Amino acid sequence: MLLAFDWTQLAQQIVIGLASGGVWATLAVALVLIYRSTGVVNFAQGEMAMFSTFIAWSLVHHGLSYWAAFALTIAISFLGGAAIERAVIRPVERAPVLTVVMVTLGLFFVVNGAARWLWTPETRSLPNAFSTRPIDVAGVAFSIQDLGTIAVSLGAVFLLWLFFRFTKLGLASRAAAVNPEASRLLGVRVSWMLALGWGLAAALGAVSGMLTAPALASFDQNLMQPVLLYAFAGAVLGGLDSALGAVVGTMLLGVLINLLGTYVDWIGTELRLPVALAVILGVLLFKPTGLFGRVSAWRV
Amino acid sequence: MRQRALGTALWLLLAVAVLVVYVLAPRFVSDFHTRDLAHAGVFFIAIVGLNLLTGYTGQISLGHGALMAVGGYTTAALVVHEHWRDVWTIPLAGVAAGIVGFLIGLPALRLSGLYLALATFAFAVAMPSLLKKFSGLTGGGQGLRLLEQAPLQVTGLSGTVTLFGHSTSQNHFLYYLTWGIGLVGFLIAWLIVRGRLGRTFRAVRDSEVAAASAGIDLARAKTTAFAISGVYAGVAGALLAIQSEIVNPLSFTFLLSILLLVGTVVGGLGSLPGMVLGALFIQYLPDLSTHVSTAQGVPDFVFGAAIILVMILLPMGAGGLLRRLAEPLTTRLYTRP
Numbered sequence: 001m002l003l004a005f006d007w008t009q010l011a012q013q014i015v016i017g018l019a020s021g022g023v024w025a026t027l028a029v030a031l032v033l034i035y036r037s038t039g040v041v042n043f044a045q046g047e048m049a050m051f052s053t054f055i056a057w058s059l060v061h062h063g064l065s066y067w068a069a070f071a072l073t074i075a076i077s078f079l080g081g082a083a084i085e086r087a088v089i090r091p092v093e094r095a096p097v098l099t100v101v102m103v104t105l106g107l108f109f110v111v112n113g114a115a116r117w118l119w120t121p122e123t124r125s126l127p128n129a130f131s132t133r134p135i136d137v138a139g140v141a142f143s144i145q146d147l148g149t150i151a152v153s154l155g156a157v158f159l160l161w162l163f164f165r166f167t168k169l170g171l172a173s174r175a176a177a178v179n180p181e182a183s184r185l186l187g188v189r190v191s192w193m194l195a196l197g198w199g200l201a202a203a204l205g206a207v208s209g210m211l212t213a214p215a216l217a218s219f220d221q222n223l224m225q226p227v228l229l230y231a232f233a234g235a236v237l238g239g240l241d242s243a244l245g246a247v248v249g250t251m252l253l254g255v256l257i258n259l260l261g262t263y264v265d266w267i268g269t270e271l272r273l274p275v276a277l278a279v280i281l282g283v284l285l286f287k288p289t290g291l292f293g294r295v296s297a298w299r300v
Numbered sequence: 301m302r303q304r305a306l307g308t309a310l311w312l313l314l315a316v317a318v319l320v321v322y323v324l325a326p327r328f329v330s331d332f333h334t335r336d337l338a339h340a341g342v343f344f345i346a347i348v349g350l351n352l353l354t355g356y357t358g359q360i361s362l363g364h365g366a367l368m369a370v371g372g373y374t375t376a377a378l379v380v381h382e383h384w385r386d387v388w389t390i391p392l393a394g395v396a397a398g399i400v401g402f403l404i405g406l407p408a409l410r411l412s413g414l415y416l417a418l419a420t421f422a423f424a425v426a427m428p429s430l431l432k433k434f435s436g437l438t439g440g441g442q443g444l445r446l447l448e449q450a451p452l453q454v455t456g457l458s459g460t461v462t463l464f465g466h467s468t469s470q471n472h473f474l475y476y477l478t479w480g481i482g483l484v485g486f487l488i489a490w491l492i493v494r495g496r497l498g499r500t501f502r503a504v505r506d507s508e509v510a511a512a513s514a515g516i517d518l519a520r521a522k523t524t525a526f527a528i529s530g531v532y533a534g535v536a537g538a539l540l541a542i543q544s545e546i547v548n549p550l551s552f553t554f555l556l557s558i559l560l561l562v563g564t565v566v567g568g569l570g571s572l573p574g575m576v577l578g579a580l581f582i583q584y585l586p587d588l589s590t591h592v593s594t595a596q597g598v599p600d601f602v603f604g605a606a607i608i609l610v611m612i613l614l615p616m617g618a619g620g621l622l623r624r625l626a627e628p629l630t631t632r633l634y635t636r637p
Contacts, residue, residue: 041414091612097413098360102565102611105558109604116597221597229425232418240415274429277422284419285407 011140013262014255019146020230021254022153023215026208027224027231028238028246029157030201035240037177037197038089040100044107046228048084049205050221051115052077053213056206057124066129070210074203081202082195089198090191115221123218126210149211156207157247160200173197226273230254233276237283239293249291253279322479326472334471335543340583341478342540347563348482348489348575349532354561355569356493357525358505359408363420364533365556366427367404369547370397371537376444376547377437379453386446386542387455387477393538394531401530405523412508424557428549443548446541454545478539485532489572492528501525566610568619577618 027049034042042048052073059069088107092099130148134141164170175183176193184190205224212227213219231246234253238245257275260267267275283290326334350364371393378384378392404423408416431438438444446454455473468476492498503511504521512518541547559582567578589602614621 039414041418088608088612092615095611095615098354098565098569099611099615101360101414101417102562103608105562106604106607106611108558109600109607111604113597113599113601113604117595117601118597121596229422232422236418270429271433274426274433277426280422281407281419284411284415288411288415 008140009262010259012142013258015142015146015150017255017258018251019149019254020258021234021251022150023208023211024227024230024234024250024254025247026153026156026204026211027227028235028250029160029243030204030208031231031235032240032243032246033197033201033204035235037173037194038100040097040104041232041240042107042201043101043104043228044111045201045205046224046231047108047111047115048077048081048202049209049227050224051111052080052202052206053126053209053219053223054115054119054221056210057126057213058119060126066127066214070129070207073206073210077206078199078203080199081205082199084202085195085198089194093191093194112221119221121220123220125216125218126213128214129211145215149215153207153211154247156204157243160204161243163200169196229273230257230276233280235290236280237290239290241294242290242292245290245292318483322483326475331469331471334469334475336583336587338471338474338478338543339540340579341475341482342536342543343560343563343582344482344575344579345478345485345539346533346536346560347567347578348485348572349529349536350560350564351567351569351572351575352489352492352501352532353525353529354564355571356498356505357501357522359522359525360413360417360561361404361420361526361529362417362554362557362561363404363423364529364560365552365554365558366424367397367401367530367533368537368540368556368560369427369431369552370400370530371534372541372547372552373431373438373444373537374534375538375541376446379446380439380444380449381437383450383453385453385455390481390535390538390542393541394534397534397537398527398531401533402523402527404530405526408522408526409519421554421557424554428553431549431552439548441549443546443551445546447545455542474543478543481535481539485535486572486575489532493572497524562607566607566617568617568622571617571619571623574617574619574622577622581618 027045030045030049031041034040034045055076056069056073059072060066064072084107088103089100092103128145129152130145132143132145134143135147164174172183172188173193173196175186176188176190177197180190183193208227208231209224213223216223230253231250234250235246236249237253238247238249240246253276256279257272260275261272325337329337346364346368350361353359353361374393374396375386375389378389379386404420407419411419432441435441493501500511500516500521503514503516504518504525508518511521537552540551544551563578563582564575565578566581567576568574585606586599586603589599589606592598592602610617616623
């Protein structure tokens with residue numbers, strides 16, 4: 001039995017898992033960005049990413065190439081995300097957590113409704129960003145699409161890290177997230193930093209959506225709902241306040257779910273989502289800070 | 301002394317007015333709309349329970365739809381598999397969901413705020429897949445059909461229901477049943493909130509540290525709140541199953557959980573009368589927004605925009621508004637000259 005075990009298949013399944021994990025990672029990092037700056041989980045993040053994907057579809061439909069549409073959509077999404085923050089999050093900036101959560105739930109309905117209003121409910125598809133041709137690495141065939149997806153999503157997260165680490169604006173927005181009062185005294189426009197965070201999160205979400213859609217034969221307005229849940233699970237696994245944690249968490253989750261789905265018959269494809277949700281519950285119960293999160297402590 | 305007598309008289313008047321509205325409301329709407337009112341009653345019961353948990357104890361739950369599923373499936377399973385009469389299953393559905401609520405409350409002891417919202421949300425999202433997986437008991441994706449599989453156990457099937465020698469149509473029966481249970485549930489919730497337990501809940505909400513220092517057993521208070529809230533959700537789920545005569549995984553998606561939290565917050569956290577408005581909001585707003593335009597997506601858009609507007613303009617919900625309007629009246633009544 002053990003001899004018949006197919007190592008090639010295992011390697012392939014791990015790469016497929018990493019590819020889906022990579023797509024979830026971009027959305028998970030978007031969640032972390034907003035969690036760190038606003039202190040809430042944005043339940044509308046997936047719908048915003050879905051909306052971006054539909055913008056990309058329209059652009060491709062009007063004759064743009066995939067990558068041109070990709071770049072343009074990211075720019076539009078950035079502006080859209082910042083505009084949403086200005087319009088609906090700013091008025092509740094100082095409200096309790098639950099109020100802000102309710103606003104993001106309201107956004108969920110608004111964005112989903114708008115997408116179904118503007119684009120008819122028929123299913124549609126995006127062209128493949130990468131060729132689906134397999135390439136041979138050490139005797140194992142991997143699809144270029146999977147490897148490309150991993151590269152693009154990790155690349156996007158890496159660019160974002162460079163921005164936060166090495167630019168003055170990045171420093172200012174990190175400062176605004178850690179200590180709003182002191183930053184304000186030092187001349188950082190804290191409120192605009194929130195808008196910047198929402199814009200960047202929307203842009204990252206757009207990347208996630210545009211990588212999710214081509215992998216599917218067809219997609220509709222519910223495209224990103226499962227992705228959001230996997231991103232939640234991965235972000236919680238890594239620690240909600242750590243971007244690195246979100247990447248590692250979603251990648252681990254992608255591999256875990258793909259391997260369980262392949263090798264455990266009882267789970268198959270229908271229980272993949274509950275496995276992710278069980279991960280959320282398990283992590284929250286036994287290590288609420290996740291793998292990389294900071295332990296929060298406060299003085300009474 | 302006269303002030304107190306006046307206060308009591310006003311309360312009595314209010315109670316009588318509520319009873320009169322309860323009894324007479326179906327006379328002013330069509331039979332069909334009575335059914336909508338009965339459906340709003342299901343929401344009312346569920347969000348009164350959710351308010352005890354979220355509004356009074358400060359524990360956010362985005363998983364109450366799943367607790368309603370426990371109640372609904374308990375009723376359906378007892379009717380279909382055990383041939384119980386549908387209305388007699390309601391207490392058991394409440395108990396079953398209460399136990400599950402207690403069990404959810406155990407992990408909640410370690411979590412607070414947003415993390416608890418996420419954990420309960422995970423529970424709500426997982427519920428439909430679990431219901432499909434354990435198809436022996438739940439009928440899988442098809443669900444359980446009360447009317448087809450156990451028609452004799454469905455009350456009011458013949459179109460009329462005779463109660464105490466007084467016959468009503470099925471829709472009126474469902475209305476009186478749901479809102480009757482709703483009023484009793486409201487009264488119980490009101491007594492809980494006014495009493496020792498309610499003070500304990502509010503202490504936990506306002507400051508866990510202060511509550512613990514005052515000798516309150518946090519674990520017990522939180523799990524109690526979850527269990528009580530679960531009973532309400534279970535009863536609401538049972539009534540939903542009786543009204544729709546079918547339960548399937550699609551009746552209890554995470555959207556139901558979101559809807560319940562929306563109703564509670566819009567109605568006003570920490571305000572029980574506000575829950576009537578919250579229930580009417582989530583029952584009628586989706587319908588009303590189809591009047592704006594019936595185009596795909598527009599109703600959802602309007603619904604979401606309404607939630608955002610309420611949160612920005614009335615952060616304390618309708619209950620906060622009610623309280624502010626009633627304030628001049630109540631302060632005059634209760635202040636000594």
